[in-house]
Amino acid sequence: MNPSPTGSPQTTPGGGLLGRILTMIAGAVLLIAAFMFSLVALGVLVLGGVIVYAYLHWKTRHLRRHVEEQMQEAMRQREQRNGRVIEGEVLGGADYDARPVPPAATPADGRLPAPDDDRPGDGAGGERAR
Secondary structure (H helix, E strand, O other): OOOOOOOOOOOOOOOOHHHHHHHHHHHHHHHHHHHHHHHHHHHHHHHHHHHHHHHHHHHOHHHHHHHHHHHHHHHHHHHHOOOOOOOOOOOOOHHHHHOOOOOOOOOOHHHOOOOOOOOOOEOOOOOEOO
């Protein structure tokens, strides 16, 4: 057996079987305490979130009621138009200016809007500017 230098122990303190068991028990206790703390912290966060949500819900009740009334008014206005919705995209009056009106026009053609004369004229390419 090799003699150890003076002042240095041959084994580390707590390196025996009893030390290992105590270390495992202490680790388990710390792990359980950390888990319990995280559950408490999670509960506090959830409760705080519920309180903030309830507060905001209570404070915005008048705003939500006002928005709901506006939506109902818009629905009533849509229903008053006999359910007729016309959607489209206005590109300009270039189609009206380019095509001459035929002499035997149908009644629907008579309701077309008049072309706007404030638009710029033909460009160098022969097309109207849009």
